[in-house]
Amino acid sequence: APALILLIDDDGGMVERGKALEQVESMLSLLPLGLAITDRDGRFLFLNNAFARTAGLREGEKPLYPGDLMIREDKSAVADAVRRYASGPPMTGDLAVRLRAGGEDPVALGIAGVRGLGDAAVLLSIKDNSEETKLKSQVAQATKMQAVGQLAGGVAHDFNNILTAIIGHCDLMLLRHSPGDSDYDDIQQVKNNSNRAAGLTRQLLAFSRQQTLRPQVLQLPDVVADVSNLLKRLLDEKIELEVKHGRNLGLVRADPGQLEQVIINLGVNARDAMPKGGKISISTRTITASDVRDLKSDILPVGDYTALFVSDTGSGISPEIIGKIFEPFFTTKEVGKGTGLGLSTVYGIIKQSGGYIFADSKLGEGTTFSIYFPVHKLSGDQEERATLASPPVKATAKKDLWGSGHILLVEDEDMVRAVAERALTRQGYTVVTASDGEEGLTNLAAQGEGKFDLIISDVVMPIMDGPAMAKQVRAEYPDLPILFMSGYAEEQLRKSIDLDNVAFLPKPFSVAQIAEAVGEVLAEHAK
Incomplete structure (x- = not known):
């Protein structure tokens, strides 16, 4: 000193x-x-x-x-x-x-x-003490965001179990009614609102970095081009949209659908900040390791990045508020005009994709969101196979959801287990249930080898969880297929489960979705 x-x-x-x-x-x-x-x-x-x-x-x-x-x-x-x-x-x-x-x-x-x-x-x-205070504030904010993220993820997981039961029972009731019945529309309304609630839980999981992503190797300008036409339709005539791209941009690895959601959320926020009109600028740029050193950021590691900037000429964000904008349910909009989950969803998607996001704003001048994605390095053979644009969605014929076979269903939540059992039994399967991993292994041993065609299991359960049970199953029955169902992110689960040849069904799911997932796993196993 x-x-x-x-x-x-x-x-x-x-x-x-x-x-x-x-x-x-x-x-x-x-x-x-x-x-x-x-x-x-x-x-x-x-x-x-x-x-x-x-x-x-x-x-x-x-x-x-x-x-x-x-x-x-x-x-x-x-x-x-x-x-x-x-x-x-x-x-x-x-x-x-x-x-x-x-x-x-x-x-x-x-x-x-x-x-x-x-x-x-x-x-x-x-x-x-300005730099020291700023660093302490950033650390405190990051710690708070992590704690809130863990809380949000836990709440979303519990809600997914409840919504799985509600959506499943709605599907089962709809099967007993036809359009035009007095109860059909009411049941459909319950299901529609449950799906809206499921959308909110997905946003919470996005913030807590626990949602399921489908990452691809892509070029940012391709994603921006796909989404800019949609964004133009969401903007008022008084708002100008400007798109610029830098040269020699590096590839990034991210979920194109989620990146589109990021750009739309930022664009809509910018629109709302300019009720009298203005300009939204979306640009991409190459950021080298030397550029990062010049930024002198305590958060952004030195390296090569492909950056995305979304700027507006709106009202700006006050210094008192800017530190809170990524927190879930924080909003400055009027009651009923925003959930407060838009920017928290953006934050979660960027962090889960390995990127960094910063907000800079001046009152009365506008706001700029700067997003940095690490450049994804490819080997020679990977480079030839790299997907540089989102693949088109192929139209598929409606699948036959009926099937046959014996299924061991392991789920600790009574309501989820009940609706999954009824859904699969209705589709023609014979189902044996268990409430945890130990009971599942007991049922498997009692029925003997070759009795079950598939195990469907939750991941987080008391006494013995799904992955622990699955490892013991694989040791004794290496060819028995396993389908995990969970409200947590698939890539996180695959890292923790560390088993080959397992399928994944995200919660909440409908009767049709679980039947389709089971049919696909059994069909793949029969090849």
Whole structure:
């Protein structure tokens, strides 16, 4: 830590003391520390350039008292402290104060009583904590976002179980009614609203980085081109959309559908910030490792990136709010005009894709969202096979959902287990159920080898979870196919399960979706 040591001879006369003060001032002016000297009345006698810079003084500005640099609430405390240290025995201490030019973040004001330097009575030191405070704020925000993300992911997972049961029972009831029946429309309405709720849980899972992504190697301009036509239809005539692309952009690996969602969310937010019209700019650019070093970011690692920038000329975001915009359910829109999940979804998609997102804004001038994706490096043979654009969706004939076979269904949630059992039994399958992994293994042993054609299992269960059960099953029955169903992200589960030849069904699912998934797994196994 920096230190200043003064050796003062108190026996000199006033002339010598005056010369000593001049020498001390000339020495202090050369130091990088923010230092100043006041007299017994608290008036400034001297302040060096570092002190003036940290205090936010303009060139040529000369304040009379230290309190003139502080916000109104801190003026009296600083004045009292200076007077107290100016008299009596020499003492040292520090005071947390807020500078008039520094916002709400406090800085440390060091105070020391000095004697033997003529009119000088108090030495003040000030430390520029802005970078340290900014870093602490970023760490605290990242920690908070992680905690909120874990909470959001847990809530979404529990809701997915509930919604699976509601949607499943709606499907089963719809099978017993035909369009035009008095209850058909009511049941359909329940199912439609359940699907809307499922959309909200997907957004929560996106924020918590637990949704299922289908990453591809792609070029950002291809995704921007696909989505810009849709975005134009969502914008008012008074808003201009400008799209620019840089040269020699590196490939990125991400889910094109989710990237489109990111651009649409940012575009709609920009539109809402410009009710009187304006301009939205979407641009891509190559960012080299040298460019990253120049940014001097504590968060963005040095490396090569392909960047996406979405800017608007709207009303901007205030400094008090900008740190909260990625939090779920935070919104500045009127009640009923936004869920507060748009930017949190964007944040989750970018982070889960291995990217970084930053927001810069000035009130009255507009906002820019900067997104950095690491450049995806390909080997020679991969480069030939790289998908540079989203593949077109192929039209498929409606699949026959009827089937036959014996299925072991392992699920700890009674409501999900019940609806899955009824759905599969209705499609022609024979189903044996278990409420956890141990009971599943017991049923498997009791039925004997070759009895079951498929195991369907939840992932997170008490006593023994799905992956632990699956490993024991594979040891004894290596050819038995397994279908996992879960509300968590498929890629995360595949890393934790570490088993080949397993299929995945995301929750919530409908009767048709579970029947189709089972049919596909059994058909693949029969090849």
